[in-house]
Structures are given as structure tokens and as C-alpha cells.
Amino acid sequence: xxxxxxxxxxxxxxxxxxDVERVRRxxxxxxxxxxxxxxxxxxxxxxxxxVNLLLGSYxxxxxxAVRIIVGSGIDRPTAEFILMEQxxxxxxTALLAGLCFGASGAVxxxxxxxxxxxxDIVGISTGASAAAVVALxxxxxxxxxxxxxxxxxxxxxxxxxxxxxxGIGSYRLVLxxxxxxxxxxxxxxxxxxxxxxxxAQLALRWLTGSVAAAGWDEVRLLVVxxxxxLPLLWWSASSLRITExxxxxxxxxxxxxRRAELVMLVAVLLVAAGVAVVGPIAFLAFLSGPIARAxxxxxxxxIGGALVGATLLLAADYVGHYLIGDVNMPAGIIxxxxxxxxxxxxxxxxxxxxxxx
Amino acid sequence: MSPSTAVSSEAANPxxxxxxxxxxxxxxxxxxxxxxxxxxxxxxxxxxxLASLCIGNRLxxxxxxxxxxxxxxxxxxxxxxxxxxxIVLGAAIGMAGACLQGLTRNPLADPALLGLNAGAxxxxxxxxxxxxxxxxxxxxxxxxxxxxxxxxxxxxVASIGxxxxxxxxxxxxxxxxxxxxxxxxxGILLTSRDTLDQIxxxxxxxxxxxxxxxxxxxxxFIVVGVGLALASARILNALALGDELARGLGRSVAxxxxxxxxxxxxxxxxxxALAGPVAFLGLLVxxxxxxxxxxxxxxxxxxxxxxGAVLMVTADTVGRxxxxxxxxxxxxxxxxxxxxxxxxxxxxGKLGNL
Numbered sequence: 209x210x211x212x213x214x215x216x217x218x219x220x221x222x223x224x225x226x227d228v229e230r231v232r233r234x235x236x237x238x239x240x241x242x243x244x245x246x247x248x249x250x251x252x253x254x255x256x257x258x259v260n261l262l263l264g265s266y267x268x269x270x271x272x273a274v275r276i277i278v279g280s281g282i283d284r285p286t287a288e289f290i291l292m293e294q295x296x297x298x299x300x301t302a303l304l305a306g307l308c309f310g311a312s313g314a315v316x317x318x319x320x321x322x323x324x325x326x327x328d329i330v331g332i333s334t335g336a337s338a339a340a341v342v343a344l345x346x347x348x349x350x351x352x353x354x355x356x357x358x359x360x361x362x363x364x365x366x367x368x369x370x371x372x373x374x375g376i377g378s379y380r381l382v383l384x385x386x387x388x389x390x391x392x393x394x395x396x397x398x399x400x401x402x403x404x405x406x407x408a409q410l411a412l413r414w415l416t417g418s419v420a421a422a423g424w425d426e427v428r429l430l431v432v433x434x435x436x437x438l439p440l441l442w443w444s445a446s447s448l449r450i451t452e453x454x455x456x457x458x459x460x461x462x463x464x465x466r467r468a469e470l471v472m473l474v475a476v477l478l479v480a481a482g483v484a485v486v487g488p489i490a491f492l493a494f495l496s497g498p499i500a501r502a503x504x505x506x507x508x509x510x511i512g513g514a515l516v517g518a519t520l521l522l523a524a525d526y527v528g529h530y531l532i533g534d535v536n537m538p539a540g541i542i543x544x545x546x547x548x549x550x551x552x553x554x555x556x557x558x559x560x561x562x563x564x565x
Numbered sequence: 566m567s568p569s570t571a572v573s574s575e576a577a578n579p580x581x582x583x584x585x586x587x588x589x590x591x592x593x594x595x596x597x598x599x600x601x602x603x604x605x606x607x608x609x610x611x612x613x614x615l616a617s618l619c620i621g622n623r624l625x626x627x628x629x630x631x632x633x634x635x636x637x638x639x640x641x642x643x644x645x646x647x648x649x650x651x652i653v654l655g656a657a658i659g660m661a662g663a664c665l666q667g668l669t670r671n672p673l674a675d676p677a678l679l680g681l682n683a684g685a686x687x688x689x690x691x692x693x694x695x696x697x698x699x700x701x702x703x704x705x706x707x708x709x710x711x712x713x714x715x716x717x718x719x720x721x722v723a724s725i726g727x728x729x730x731x732x733x734x735x736x737x738x739x740x741x742x743x744x745x746x747x748x749x750x751x752g753i754l755l756t757s758r759d760t761l762d763q764i765x766x767x768x769x770x771x772x773x774x775x776x777x778x779x780x781x782x783x784x785x786f787i788v789v790g791v792g793l794a795l796a797s798a799r800i801l802n803a804l805a806l807g808d809e810l811a812r813g814l815g816r817s818v819a820x821x822x823x824x825x826x827x828x829x830x831x832x833x834x835x836x837x838a839l840a841g842p843v844a845f846l847g848l849l850v851x852x853x854x855x856x857x858x859x860x861x862x863x864x865x866x867x868x869x870x871x872x873g874a875v876l877m878v879t880a881d882t883v884g885r886x887x888x889x890x891x892x893x894x895x896x897x898x899x900x901x902x903x904x905x906x907x908x909x910x911x912x913x914g915k916l917g918n919l
Contacts, residue, residue: 548745
């Protein structure tokens with residue numbers, strides 16, 4: 209930023225206009241591209257939302273759906289029930305939770321400067337899930353208390369991983385996270401085997417993530433969380449592109465480490481909110497960042513990541529619900545089956561940051 | 566009864582005495598000596614086995630095993646089988662871990678971390694669902710195949726990028742493969758509705774409630790695997806010097822790796838088929854043993870088997886009473902106890918030492 213402002217003053221003596229123009233253009237092109245990417249992704253998310261609403265085993269025409277949602281009712285109680293109580297809350301939950309996962313993943317990968325360091329791989333998602341399951345099965349909590357437990361668990365695991373790995377930005381963090389995540393997974397397994405009935409659907413939701421249980425309560429919770437956290441993220445994420453230069457350069461440019469930690473905290477809270485509602489959707493946070501980045505010519509975009517997350521979760525839910533056999537495959541299984549090979553491919557390309565020892 | 570013979574054979578192992586005199590000059594590599602370590606291991610195994618027989622939902626006099634009239638006879642029978650399975654599987658997994666660490670020259674190598682367990686479980690579930698295999702004697706072959714392919718795949722992916730197959734990259738590739746395979750396994754189990762309840766048994770290891778004939782079916786494979794692993798101690802010692810030096814010593818590195826890989830495949834495929842995936846045990850045991858007896862695989866391998874059995878049986882026994890009522894499966898116990906040690910190893914940063 210600072211370098212670009214003092215460059216034109218020296219250039220003014222000679223060929224002022226072309227240089228200024230060149231700088232302006234160099235700054236404008238990425239911005240335009242980013243706006244275009246965000247628009248394309250927003251349209252994609254909207255299309256995915258509409259597909260989830262209108263198509264499926266019970267289809268609606270667009271005018272019918274609008275009439276039902278606006279409330280100028282058509283006289284078909286079944287249709288009204290299916291749209292308003294099942295499809296709409298489920299699709300909205302997938303959209304909002306996807307935003308949470310995607311934004312959080314993009315922030316993690318940018319601040320930690322490693323595409324592997326997304327909250328699902330460093331154990332934050334599993335930590336949130338384990339805390340939620342403890343609250344659910346051990347203390348019999350319901351609703352918002354479970355969500356609160358997930359938030360506390362996520363922050364706790366984040367602090368533990370950070371403390372054990374000794375500071376952010378190291379490769380150790382990923383390895384420590386992998387270890388802690390596998391321990392958390394077996395805690396979840398254990399709690400479900402201890403529960404009197406082995407409810408496979410519920411267990412799958414907390415192990416791999418599923419949108420199937422969504423209702424209006426879940427939508428309300430996500431809206432509240434997003435309304436509180438998004439402005440905070442917006443304000444703190446403006447420093448992300450500088451954080452990306454590394455801790456030394458960033459503090460030289462006036463972005464303190466404290467600011468980076470605030471962004472991380474917001475990201476942890478976002479992903480925990482997502483987990484509290486739909487479970488730890490496998491690899492969703494991990495996938496969103498790199499996809500948005502690739503579309504945005506290699507530049508970080510948190511909004512882009514969020515929109516990619518929403519689109520992916522909606523698509524995964526649709527595929528799992530309607531397109532595979534006659535079973536309801538949880539969305540987390542779809543994203544896991546697709547996401548992990550992507551990670552392997554990323555590793556094979558050597559695009560996973562500094563080589564670890 | 567092969568486990569006990571495998572364990573006791575290490576005390577009678579003729580290589581012990583020459584090995585001891587040879588290492589007398591550099592005693593700091595083997596602070597306690599192999600014989601002492603073996604003796605402690607056998608004593609610990611006997612104690613662990615006895616505890617496993619006595620402790621449970623209620624305390625039982627172990628002599629009831631030999632008294633068919635005793636009301637506790639059935640309990641003792643079940644606990645006997647359970648203890649035997651624990652000993653055999655612990656030995657198999659401990660040995661497989663040592664072999665893997667030697668094979669990849671990687672201190673973080675572990676059958677679970679490298680995705681071998683998940684590969685075996687996935688292949689078996691796929692075999693049961695799509696090929697129609699029934700019985701453990703049938704799907705154990707899929708277990709071998711899955712473990713082998715997963716191990717090769719993880720190593721391949723990790724070795725492509727910059728710097729070759731470093732410990733960290735192997736672990737992350739293994740975690741990715743495990744996640745993918747777990748998704749696919751769960752997906753297959755979901756499509757065949759009646760197997761829904763089985764998800765548990767493919768994702769959390771347990772040595773409880775197994776049938777004797779399943780154990781008898783698996784046992785020969787583990788015996789062969791253990792024999793193969795013990796025979797490959799010299800191979801692993803040569804590989805530890807690096808590929809070039811091993812080749813200079815006249816070894817065919819590719820064939821050697823295949824032999825050790827076959828042993829690991831047999832041990833892991835069989836153990837997953839019988840009990841399910843056990844994490845971190847194969848990672849910890851060889852490190853524990855190496856600290857006692859140094860880097861010679863002729864000593865590491867048998868002791869890894871012994872200590873693997875001790876830890877497995879102990880974890881199973883502790884799991885019976887640690888959180889009453891009900892039991893904690895041995896797979897959960899090893900993961901919860903093993904993860905902090907794994908994390909501590911990473912934190913110490915001593916990863917590149919093999």
C-alpha cells in the first residue's frame with residue numbers, strides 16, 4: 209500500500225500520466241477480478257439453493273414456491289409443509305453453515321500460511337464436535353447449550369493446539385492437530401457406544417456431519433452468529449493480505465500479531481457454530497479456500513471462500529440426499545469422499561507449504 | 566499359543582548373548598541390556614495377563630478356569646479368549662509398527678497414521694458388500710490387499726513432492742487417506758441398510774465378544790507374519806543404513822522391502838479383520854523398546870511384540886473399569902492414551918532420527 213502511493217510522486221517529473229495510469233490499472237484489475245469472482249460464486253450459491261428447494265423427490269415450480277414462501281397460500285398443506293418445514297430450513301442451514309465453514313477455512317489457511325492448516329485438519333472441528341457430544345450425551349443439554357459447548361470446545365482445542373505446537377505458522381501445528389483430531393474422534397465414538405441406544409444417524413452427524421436434522425431453530429442460531437461475527441470478520445480480515453506476508457513483514461507494516469489472533473478467534477467461533485448445527489462436515493473448510501483462491505488468480509478471498517463453502521455444502525447435501533441410491537447419504541460423507549483425494553493431489557503437487565521435518 | 570512361544574523364544578534367542586557381549590563396549594546404547602529387558606517384559610506380560618483374567622465386571626479367581634464345576638468357569642473361558650486375542654494382536658501390531666518404522670526409516674510410521682488400518686477396513690467392507698464374501702476366512706484376504714495398497718499409496722503420494730517422504734508428509738497423507746477411506750466405508754455401510762450397526766465394529770477396535778473360530782482362522786496369518794518379521798531383522802538393520810549402503814552390502818533393496826512389506830500386510834490385515842483399527846500402539850511400542858535396547862532390529866522386533874502385547878492387554882483391562890458402568894473399547898483407550906505421547910514426540914521435534 210505505502211509503496212504504491214509514493215511511487216507516482218517520483219514519477220510525476222517525467223512521463224506522469226502513463227505511470228500513474230499503469231499503477232492504477234495494476235490495482236484495478238485484481239479488484240475487478242475479485243468482484244467478478246464473488247458475483248459468479250454468489251450466483252452459483254443461489255442456483256444451488258434453488259436446486260435444493262425446487263428439485264428432488266418432491267418438486268415445486270418456481271411460482272408455487274414463491275407463493276408458498278410469501279404466504280399467499282395455495283391450498284396444498286402437504287406441499288406447504290414440505291417446503292416450509294423441511295426443504296427451506298434445510299437449504300438455508302446448508303447455505304449459512306457452508307458460509308461459516310468456508311470463511312473460517314480461508315482465514316485459517318491465510319493466517320497460518322499453509323493450505324493444510326484448515327480447521328478440520330488441525331482438529332478444531334472435531335474438538336467442537338466432541339464438546340457438543342459431551343454436552344448432548346453426558347449432560348443432556350439441548351439446543352443453544354450444545355452450540356455454546358461446541359464454541360467453548362473449539363476455542364479450548366484451538367488454544368491447546370496452539371500452545372502445544374508453540375505459536376502459529378509452523379508445520380508442527382498441522383501434525384499436532386492431526387494427532388489431537390484422532391483422539392477426539394475416538395472420544396466421540398466412545399460416547400456414542402456408551403449411549404444407551406446406538407442412534408446411527410445421530411452418530412454419523414457428529415462424526416462426519418449432516419444437514420438432515422436442520423430446522424428453523426438451527427437457521428435462527430446461524431443467523432445470530434453470522435450477524436455478530438461477520439462484521440467483526442470484515443473489519444479484521446482487511447489485514448489478511450498483509451498477514452500473509454509473514455509475521456515480521458506484517459508487524460513492520462503495522463499489523464500486530466494481536467490482530468491476527470483476533471481474526472483466528474473469529475474463524476474458530478465461526479467454524480464451531482457451523483459444527484454445532486450440522487456437525488464437522490469433513491474437509492469442507494479445507495476445500496473452500498483453495499478453490500476460491502484458484503478462481504481469484506491466487507489471491508486470498510474470504511468472501512469467495514465463504515461462498516464456495518455454501519455452494520459445496522448445498523451441492524453435497526443434494527447429491528447425498530437424492531442422487532445416490534435410495535439412502536440418505538450425509539453431506540459429510542460426500543465432501544469427505546471428494547475432499548480427501550483433493551488433499552492427496554495437493555500434496556502430490558507439492559503445494560502444501562514448507563516441507564516438514 | 567503362538568504368542569507365548571514367540572515371547573518366550575526371545576529369552577532363549579541365541580543371538581542375545583553374542584549381541585550382549587558385542588554391545589558391552591557401547592553400553593549406553595543398551596542401558597539395561599537385552600536379557601534384563603526381555604525378563605521385565607515377560608514378567609509384565611504374565612502380570613498383565615493375570616490381571617486381565619481376574620479383573621472385570623467382577624473379580625474372579627483365575628483357578629476357576631481349570632474347574633469345570635465352578636460357576637465362574639464360563640466367565641473365565643471368555644476372559645481367557647479375550648486375553649489371548651489381546652496378546653496376539655498386541656504382539657502383531659507392535660511388530661508391524663517396528664517393521665514400518667524400519668521400512669520407511671520414519672519415526673512417525675504407524676499402521677493407523679499411515680492409513681493401513683483404514684485401507685484394510687475399507688477393502689473388507691467392499692469385499693463383503695460387492696463381492697459377497699462371507700466369513701472372516703474370506704474377507705481377511707481383502708484386508709491384506711487393502712492394507713498393502715493403502716501403505717503403498719500413502720508412501721507414493723508423500724514421496725512425490727519436494728524433499729521426499731518426510732515423516733510429516735507421510736502422516737498428513739495418511740490422515741487424508743484415512744479420512745477418505747472412512748467416508749467411503751461409511752458410505753458403503755449406509756447403502757446396505759442391514760449393516761448399519763456394524764459401523765461401530767469397523768471404526769472402533771475391540772477385543773471383546775469375539776468367537777474362538779474367528780481367532781483360530783486369523784492366527785496362522787499372524788504366525789506367518791511374525792515369523793517373516795523376525796526373519797527380516799537383518800534386512801531392517803541393513804535398510805537402516807540407507808539404500809546405497811544396503812545395496813553396497815549386497816542386499817537387493819527392492820526385494821527386501823517387499824519381504825518386510827508382506828510381513829506388515831499380514832500382521833495389519835489380520836489384526837484389523839479380527840478386532841478393528843488400533844491407533845498409536847504401533848507407533849509407541851518400538852520407541853519404548855528402542856530406548857531400552859538401542860537400534861538393533863534383532864532385539865527391537867521380539868521386544869516390540871512383547872511390549873505390544875503387554876500394553877494391549879493392559880489397555881483392555883484398564884478399559885473395563887476406568888469409566889463404570891460399561892467398558893471403554895481398547896481402540897479408544899490406545900487413541901486417548903497414545904495421542905498425548907504422539908504430540909509430545911512432535912513437540913520435542915526429534916523426528917528425523919532413524
